[in-house]
Amino acid sequence: xxxxxxxxxxxxxxxxxxxxxxxxxxxADSGIPIFRGPExxxxxxxxxxxxxxxxxxxxxxxxxxxxxxxxxLIAMKEPNAAHQALVKMEGxxxxxxxxxxxxxxxxxxxxxxxxxxxxxxxxxxxWKVRCTGCGQVTEDHRVPIPxxxxxxxCGEMLRPHIVWFGESLDPRDMDLAIEALEQCEVxxxxxxxxxxxxxxxxxxxxxxxxxxxxxxxxxxxxxxAHVALRGRAAEIVPQLV
Ligand code: NAD
Ligand code: ZN
Numbered sequence: 001x002x003x004x005x006x007x008x009x010x011x012x013x014x015x016x017x018x019x020x021x022x023x024x025x026x027x028a029d030s031g032i033p034i035f036r037g038p039e040x041x042x043x044x045x046x047x048x049x050x051x052x053x054x055x056x057x058x059x060x061x062x063x064x065x066x067x068x069x070x071x072x073l074i075a076m077k078e079p080n081a082a083h084q085a086l087v088k089m090e091g092x093x094x095x096x097x098x099x100x101x102x103x104x105x106x107x108x109x110x111x112x113x114x115x116x117x118x119x120x121x122x123x124x125x126x127w128k129v130r131c132t133g134c135g136q137v138t139e140d141h142r143v144p145i146p147x148x149x150x151x152x153x154c155g156e157m158l159r160p161h162i163v164w165f166g167e168s169l170d171p172r173d174m175d176l177a178i179e180a181l182e183q184c185e186v187x188x189x190x191x192x193x194x195x196x197x198x199x200x201x202x203x204x205x206x207x208x209x210x211x212x213x214x215x216x217x218x219x220x221x222x223x224x225a226h227v228a229l230r231g232r233a234a235e236i237v238p239q240l241v
Contacts, residue, residue: 004227004229005229005236005239005240007227008186008214008227008229008240009239009240009241011185011186011212012089012186012240012241015098015184015185015186016098016099016185017098017099017101017183017184017185017186018089018093018098018099018100018101018184018185018186018187018188019100019101019102019103019180019181019183019184019186019187019188019206019211020086020089020100020101020102020103020187020188020189020190021103021104021105021187021188021189021190021192021202021203022086022102022103022104022105022106022111022190022191022192022233023104023105023106023190023191023192023193023196024105024106024191024192025190025191025192025193025217025218025233026080026082026083026104026106026110026190026191026233026237027077027080027106027108027110027191028191028232028233029080029081029082029232029233029234030077030078030079030080030083030108030110031077032073032074032077032108032110033073035047035048036193036195042066042069042070045066048165050062050063050066051063051162051164051165052164052165052166053164053166053167054166056159056164060148060157060159061147061148063160064145064147064148064149065147067126067145067160068143068144068145068147070126071126071127071143071144071145072143072144074108074109074126075141075143077108077110078110078113079110079111079113079114080110080233080234081234081235081237081238082190082191082233082234082236082237082238083110083111083113083114083116084114084115084238085237085238085240085241086102086111086114086116086237087114087115087116088241089240089241090102090116090117090118092241099183100118101118101120101176101180101184102116102118102119102120103119103120103122103177103180103202104119104120104121104122104123105122105123105192105196106121106123107121107123107124107125107126107162108126109121109125109126109127120173120176120177120180121173122163122169122173122177123162123163123169124160124161124162124163125161125162126160126162127139127140127141128140128160128161129145129149129158129159129160129161130158130159130160130161131151131153131154131156131157131158131159132156132157132158132159133151133154133155133156133157134151134153134154134156136151136153137161140158169198174198177202178205181202181205181206181209181211182205182206182209183209184206184209184211185210185211185212186211186212186213186214187202187203187206187207187211187212187213187214188214188215188216188237188240189202189203189213189214189215189216189217189225190215190216190217190233190237191216191217191233192217193217193219194224203215203224203225204224207224207226212226212227213225213226213227214226214227214228214229215227215228215229216228216229216231216233216236216237217230218230218231218232
């Protein structure tokens with residue numbers, strides 16, 4: 001009998017379309033805290049109270065201070081073995097003309113730094129800013145960013161180019177995601193609790209469309225998966241390539 005890990009590896013090696021969804025858990029192994037835990041707290045604020053349009057309208061400087069804290073934390077971190085294994089998986093699939101799509105809820109940019117190419121950053125990127133006046137999106141790697149940051153074109157305040165709680169995902173990203181979910185034969189769900197919508201429903205969408213769904217998480221989360229590989233992403237994902 002094959003172990004569950006071997007079964008998943010076999011499916012991945014023959015699939016012609018694979019979609020991967022990652023959440024904060026994959027970056028936990030790089031030392032970036034997930035929100036739901038004592039380490040996710042900042043000055044006794046919960047992320048849910050800061051990553052919202054309402055919080056930014058009330059006190060933009062406070063929200064920017066929090067982002068400066070997160071930028072500083074993330075700037076020091078490196079992609080881990082799980083990020084790197086997904087790059088290898090993408091390369092292998094590409095070499096046999098199979099399709100690989102990576103959807104991430106993470107904003108830390110570690111997938112890009114690791115070298116992933118076919119990537120949709122559903123919740124934006126902490127290294128991008130958007131003007132609240134003219135809407136221009138630019139990359140900004142300053143740590144700390146001067147508070148409040150201003151647009152160099154129109155002078156209005158900049159905000160993080162991040163999809164906050166209560167905001168909708170970019171419809172183009174949603175279309176790409178839905179297509180990737182409906183077409184895939186295998187879906188890996190790595191390090192996501194399945195609490196934050198709409199990504200929480202992605203595994204069900206893929207399964208309903210016929211995909212074999214695999215969850216990689218040290219804790220039990222989704223009941224949608226056909227197979228659950230319990231363990232840390234940096235330990236499990238490299239075993240699948
Ligand atoms: P989440 O809802 O995605 O939950 C994190 C999940 O990761 C949990 O199910 C946990 O069991 C699992 N996990 C913990 N350690 C793991 C490991 N080593 N390997 C695999 N899985 C592990 O994330 P959240 O922190 O509750 O955040 C909600 C939203 O905020 C999401 O959009 C999330 O991506 C975003 N966020 C992003 C970052 C980042 O960019 N690194 C960090 C925190 C939160
Ligand atoms: Zn502007």
